[in-house]
Amino acid sequence: xxxxxxxxxxxxxxxxxxxxxxxxxxxxxxxxxxxxxxxxxxxxxxxxxxxxxxxxxxxxxxxxxxxxxxxxxxxxxxxxxxxxxxxxxxxxxxxxxxxxxxxxxxxxxxxxxxxxxxxxxxxxxxxxxxxxxxxxxxxxxxxxxxxxxxxxxxxxxxxxxxxxxxx
Amino acid sequence: xxxxxxxxxxxxxxxxxxxxxxxxxxxxxxxxxxxxxxxxxxxxxxxxxxxxxxxxxxxxxxxxxxxxxxxxxxxxxxxxxxxxxxxxxxxxxxxxxxxxxxxxxxxxxxxxxxxxxxxxxxxxxxxxxxxxxxxxxxxxxxxxxxxxxxx
Numbered sequence: 362x363x364x365x366x367x368x369x370x371x372x373x374x375x376x377x378x379x380x381x382x383x384x385x386x387x388x389x390x391x392x393x394x395x396x397x398x399x400x401x402x403x404x405x406x407x408x409x410x411x412x413x414x415x416x417x418x419x420x421x422x423x424x425x426x427x428x429x430x431x432x433x434x435x436x437x438x439x440x441x442x443x444x445x446x447x448x449x450x451x452x453x454x455x456x457x458x459x460x461x462x463x464x465x466x467x468x469x470x471x472x473x474x475x476x477x478x479x480x481x482x483x484x485x486x487x488x489x490x491x492x493x494x495x496x497x498x499x500x501x502x503x504x505x506x507x508x509x510x511x512x513x514x515x516x517x518x519x520x521x522x523x524x525x526x527x528x
Numbered sequence: 529x530x531x532x533x534x535x536x537x538x539x540x541x542x543x544x545x546x547x548x549x550x551x552x553x554x555x556x557x558x559x560x561x562x563x564x565x566x567x568x569x570x571x572x573x574x575x576x577x578x579x580x581x582x583x584x585x586x587x588x589x590x591x592x593x594x595x596x597x598x599x600x601x602x603x604x605x606x607x608x609x610x611x612x613x614x615x616x617x618x619x620x621x622x623x624x625x626x627x628x629x630x631x632x633x634x635x636x637x638x639x640x641x642x643x644x645x646x647x648x649x650x651x652x653x654x655x656x657x658x659x660x661x662x663x664x665x666x667x668x669x670x671x672x673x674x675x676x677x678x679x
Contacts, residue, residue: 412642413642420587421585
């Protein structure tokens with residue numbers, strides 16, 4: 362079996378969320394895999410400021426809404442990271458967290474390289490407003506450009522039960 | 529996230545009966561209230577009107593998305609209306625508005641709210657979706673069109 366420099370197939374797991382559906386599934390997958398493999402775990406929450414800008418350009422938002430919602434999403438991100446830190450701690454796992462802002466796939470790719478992650482876990486990222494937008498296909502871009510393996514966590518029967526039985 | 533899972537049949541108005549902007553918003557709000565998620569209708573209406581006062585939510589190509597975040601609703605509620613003859617909603621392109629999505633979300637649901645707005649805008653860019661929605665005559669038909677567009 363191929364091994365990384367650390368001698369383990371998976372030694373650093375990066376969790377990515379932008380507030381899309383399935384955030385908790387991403388966290389549970391990560392915590393379970395960290396428990397099984399002993400890998401370090403880090404979660405980043407990316408405030409999707411690109412989507413807010415797209416909505417403002419499409420005139421769905423006025424500028425003041427864009428600013429307000431960016432601030433609220435930052436607060437949501439902090440809350441989410443706090444929640445999953447506690448979730449991980451409940452299973453004896455230490456979780457490092459970071460709140461970031463920008464274009465989701467670009468930030469994720471940058472973090473994979475900086476932190477030298479060897480597995481990225483993501484939810485089902487929503488595309489941008491139109492095909493012309495840089496972030497139209499966040500998921501596709503990540504799958505193509507990430508230098509590590511990528512796991513797309515979906516709502517899966519049995520995940521919650523498995524998580525609950527984890528000691 | 530799928531719009532077809534978020535819109536309830538009882539929250540669809542086809543055709544819209546009113547022609548004046550505020551009355552159209554009230555009619556759509558009444559449809560939203562049919563879901564049971566509107567806790568305080570007067571407060572929800574005020575939130576929508578306050579948002580309109582910042583700039584019309586009438587967009588291009590006949591789409592209007594009156595929206596607001598307010599704790600006058602429980603969760604995320606969307607109503608949808610079709611006005612085959614068009615309504616002057618002070619749209620950005622100066623044209624009439626034909627398809628209306630009214631969207632309200634409680635304060636805690638910013639991410640879901642933003643993504644639902646993006647979802648509506650994305651669907652509306654499909655030519656077939658726009659054409660079929662404007663020709664729809666029943667809530668059932670509208671749900672089927674949304675489902676098809678989301679496949």
